[in-house]
Amino acid sequence: MSKTTDPLETYRTKRNFSATAEPKGAEHPQKEKSGTLTFVVQKHAATQLHYDFRLEWNGVLLSWAVPKGPSLDPSVKRLAMQVEDHPLEYGTFEGTIPKGEYGGGTVMLWDHGTWTPEVPDVDAALKKGDLKFELHGEKLLGSWVLVRVRGGYGGSKKPGWLLIKHKDKYASKENVTVEKPRSVATKRLLEEIA
Numbered sequence: 001m002s003k004t005t006d007p008l009e010t011y012r013t014k015r016n017f018s019a020t021a022e023p024k025g026a027e028h029p030q031k032e033k034s035g036t037l038t039f040v041v042q043k044h045a046a047t048q049l050h051y052d053f054r055l056e057w058n059g060v061l062l063s064w065a066v067p068k069g070p071s072l073d074p075s076v077k078r079l080a081m082q083v084e085d086h087p088l089e090y091g092t093f094e095g096t097i098p099k100g101e102y103g104g105g106t107v108m109l110w111d112h113g114t115w116t117p118e119v120p121d122v123d124a125a126l127k128k129g130d131l132k133f134e135l136h137g138e139k140l141l142g143s144w145v146l147v148r149v150r151g152g153y154g155g156s157k158k159p160g161w162l163l164i165k166h167k168d169k170y171a172s173k174e175n176v177t178v179e180k181p182r183s184v185a186t187k188r189l190l191e192e193i194a
């Protein structure tokens with residue numbers, strides 16, 4: 001989020017790595033050279049259940065906490081609160097963060113895959129607050145947009161965005177978070193991970 005020499009400084013400052021199994025992340029995150037960008041959605045039973053939506057960009061995972069999770073219905077706009085950038089290694093993390101630690105609770109790999117920008121300049125789109133992209137996941141597919149809400153959301157300092165499905169052949173009325181509750185990595189339910 002903020003411009004620092006270490007893009008993961010906020011992430012690391014919030015966590016005690018002798019207490020949590022979450023990855024510390026590389027000292028100097030490297031940009032992906034293959035040109036393939038990954039994305040991950042983690043179902044996170046913290047104080048409030050939410051889905052963490054993460055897009056790889058510039059060697060880190062840009063991250064948004066989506067309280068209700070993504071919707072495949074283009075008429076539904078889901079609030080997505082931008083949170084600190086996470087290390088790429090976080091994209092394979094599934095397990096439990098100890099109670100009392102930052103984000104304490106169970107984390108499930110709910111979906112993963114790759115993403116493709118639908119804009120010529122991702123940095124400019126993020127700055128503008130209007131990022132269009134395509135997801136190639138197991139549960140989430142097709143065209144989506146993240147739009148920043150003017151002035152943030154509900155008086156929170158965290159920038160508020162909306163995650164919206166575009167109309168395409170992958171749009172549907174299916175309640176994907178209810179119909180597909182299992183981990184894409186281990187097929188477990190949240191209770192089975194905990």
Ligand code: MN
Nearest residue numbers: 044052065103
């Ligand atoms: Mn979270």
